[in-house]
Structures are given as C-alpha cells and as structure tokens.
Amino acid sequence: MMNLNIFRILADLAHISSKCILIWAIHRNSSSEGVSLLTQVLYAFVFLTRYLDLFRDSQWTPDHAYNIFFKLFYIFSSIYIIVVMIYVFPRTREREKSWKLASWCVLGALVGAPTALGLNAAALKESYPRHWFTETCWAFSIILESVCVLPQLLLLRQTTVPTVIDSYYLVALGSYRALYILNWLYRGFGPEHYWDPIADIFGVVQTLLYLDFAWVYYTRQRVKLRRGGIVDSEDLRKSWFVGKILNSRRMNTHDDEHEPLDPEAAGEEESRPRWGGRGISVSADDTLENHGRRSPES
Numbered sequence: 001m002m003n004l005n006i007f008r009i010l011a012d013l014a015h016i017s018s019k020c021i022l023i024w025a026i027h028r029n030s031s032s033e034g035v036s037l038l039t040q041v042l043y044a045f046v047f048l049t050r051y052l053d054l055f056r057d058s059q060w061t062p063d064h065a066y067n068i069f070f071k072l073f074y075i076f077s078s079i080y081i082i083v084v085m086i087y088v089f090p091r092t093r094e095r096e097k098s099w100k101l102a103s104w105c106v107l108g109a110l111v112g113a114p115t116a117l118g119l120n121a122a123a124l125k126e127s128y129p130r131h132w133f134t135e136t137c138w139a140f141s142i143i144l145e146s147v148c149v150l151p152q153l154l155l156l157r158q159t160t161v162p163t164v165i166d167s168y169y170l171v172a173l174g175s176y177r178a179l180y181i182l183n184w185l186y187r188g189f190g191p192e193h194y195w196d197p198i199a200d201i202f203g204v205v206q207t208l209l210y211l212d213f214a215w216v217y218y219t220r221q222r223v224k225l226r227r228g229g230i231v232d233s234e235d236l237r238k239s240w241f242v243g244k245i246l247n248s249r250r251m252n253t254h255d256d257e258h259e260p261l262d263p264e265a266a267g268e269e270e271s272r273p274r275w276g277g278r279g280i281s282v283s284a285d286d287t288l289e290n291h292g293r294r295s296p297e298s
Helices: 006-029 037-050 062-087 096-123 132-147 149-158 167-189 197-219 242-246 263-267 288-292
Strands: none
Touching: 006 062, 006 167, 037 062, 037 096, 037 132, 037 149, 096 132, 096 149, 096 197, 132 197, 149 197, 167 197
16 A cells, blocks of 8 residues: 555645646636746656656556556646647747756756766665666656756746746645655654655755745736736846846846847737737747637637
8 A cells, every 4th residue: 555644645736736727727818828838848758757657567556546646647737738838829939048958957867867876876885776767767757857947937037928827836836845845754754764865855956946936926026917927037136046047147138038039020019919029929820919819719
C-alpha cells in the first residue's frame, strides 16, 4: 500500500487544482495571453520523463490507483494545454531570450541529473542506480521542474498584454510546493526517517521561485487590464531571487520590446487593442484581430 499523509494529499490536490484553474481561465477568457507555451512544454517533459513506471504492469493494480490517476491527469492535462494554446486560442509570442532560457533549463537538467545521482550515490557509498535510465529520467524531471517557471516569469516581465494567469493559479502552485516540503519533513522526521536529497534540494529551489514571484505579485502596484494583470520590470526589482535570475535590474527602454514584431504591425497600431507594443498575440490560423471578430455562431 502507498504511504500517504495529509500533507501529501493536500499537495496533490493543490497541484491538480492549479492545472484545472489554468484550463478554466484559458477557456473563460477564450485566450491564453500571458501563459508561457515554453513553460507548459517543459512541464509536459517533466511528467513524461518522471512517470515511466506507467509502462510497468506492476503499477496497474488497485493499490496504485491513486498514483495512476494523478500521473495520467498531469500528463494529459499538460498536453491539452499545449494543444489549445497552439491550435485554439491566441497566445503571446515568446521572444528569443525565452527560447534560450528554456534551452538552458533543459541542458542544465540533462547535465545535472547524472551528476546529482552520482554525488548522491557517492555520499551514501553506493554504486550508481541499477535502473540507471529510469532513475536518470526521474532526476532529470525533478531538476527541470524546479526551473520550469522561469520562461513564464520572463514572459510576464516582457509583455504588456492582459494575462489569464491570476492569483488563484499562483496560490495553488505555491501551496503545492510548500505542502510537499511539509510532506518531506514529515517523512524525514516521522516513522519512515526517509530523505531524498535530490527531491528535497530542488523542491526548495522551486518553492523559492514561486514564493519570490508571489511576493512581487502581491506587493506591486497592479495594473488591471481586461480580466488580468501584468508584471513589469519595475515590479520585479522588488524580488529577492527571481529578479537576479532574469536580470530584471537592467532597464532598457529602447530594446526590441517596444518595436513592432513585423513591419505591418506599425500600420495596424490603431486597429489593435491598446495593449502596448509588446507581446503581439498570435493564433494558429489567424490574427488576434480576426479572432476577436468571429461571430458567435463560428
């Protein structure tokens, strides 16, 4: 039987709630403005590499029904969000810096996974895990998840468009990480005396990123646009941790964020919603302007 405690259950419920809140917000606004496609793709990689045990017959038993439900939900909900962002609703175009940041996150996790497993084995005076492939994929997912949010934070700093992300989503994500830390403490100091250095260390890193961004979100002077709000560089100057990672202290008012993304954008400035010159929306088949003019029957 699985070893569950109240902190683990509440953490899982908070995590699944964050997914549901994001999906609901996208459909409610008929838009995925301000949601980072790169972050959602990274989350999909996290779940696909972490839950390889779903291919084992031994996992498909009633005793593992709880885990199976949550694992399948995380995988398919992540894929669903990616699909609706690409093919259904308009989204915010992410710049080259975001793609580079996401690439560095993946590369860092690829290098860090075997390194972390090797150091952990050396500290415990053990050999490298016998099931090295699945263990390396698991460590990769843990490290990658700790930094998945960085492209999202960078997008919110760079864009002036309304965002569907709200405080409920951020609170759910932050609660998920905080409750998992309590779960680790309970397991470590409780009857199990179980510690997992890799999950614990990178879980703390991820929680710090969420908490720091939440501090910025709640202490900034909010600018309300449509049904959401924005975070700009001035707001991120207040952060302890995120601002240093994203280099938000460098303010350059003449960068490409203030330039149209294509030559035609300058001529269409008056016809577009007054969201500023950054973060022009794109959808799979048409522009946001056409998207907004669809008839109710379409």
